[in-house]
Amino acid sequence: MATLDDVVMADSQDEQYQPFTLEENINQLNAIDKSIVELMAHTATALNALTTPATTKTSDTTGEASRPPALDPASQKDAFRSATNSFLTLLHSIDVRMKRQVLALEEVGIVNLSNAQRQESPNTGTTVAPKASPQPNGVGDVGTLDVGWLNSRSTRVEREMEAEAWQDARELLERLKAKQTAENEG
Numbered sequence: 763m764a765t766l767d768d769v770v771m772a773d774s775q776d777e778q779y780q781p782f783t784l785e786e787n788i789n790q791l792n793a794i795d796k797s798i799v800e801l802m803a804h805t806a807t808a809l810n811a812l813t814t815p816a817t818t819k820t821s822d823t824t825g826e827a828s829r830p831p832a833l834d835p836a837s838q839k840d841a842f843r844s845a846t847n848s849f850l851t852l853l854h855s856i857d858v859r860m861k862r863q864v865l866a867l868e869e870v871g872i873v874n875l876s877n878a879q880r881q882e883s884p885n886t887g888t889t890v891a892p893k894a895s896p897q898p899n900g901v902g903d904v905g906t907l908d909v910g911w912l913n914s915r916s917t918r919v920e921r922e923m924e925a926e927a928w929q930d931a932r933e934l935l936e937r938l939k940a941k942q943t944a945e946n947e948g
Contacts, residue, residue, distance in 0.1 A: 790862070804848045804849040805849060
């Protein structure tokens, strides 16, 4: 699905490779941002196609709830299929454009995505670990440290969440006590 914000790539091999300018990269990121909003609209359309309308109270003299409009399963299925296809097409477009942006970041040295695999030593034939690098590799490793592993060893988040849960429980009990006191007085 081509949009007006897409950059047309030249087919000829004669042209010199020209990296995108900072302005072009920012414009492309803005276009991706707008596409993500469209993605959410397609999601809402798909979910609305699967949702049955709720009954509403009417102000007539009987006080009965009005019946929901008759559902047309075929049109709901078509709307869902159309929204899903649009969603997946747009998602693929966003994925491709985001990969381009990541590669541009790697090109200017902001991220390092090289996958330094274990290599065999030419003299001994044994495998040796690659030299540690202080540069992040894009998968959470910095040097020989795995940041995810380090973060999982911390109990700070768990303690903060427990404190929040206790605070919520205290507030709930205080509200219940106040409500019970008001009922007993009244």
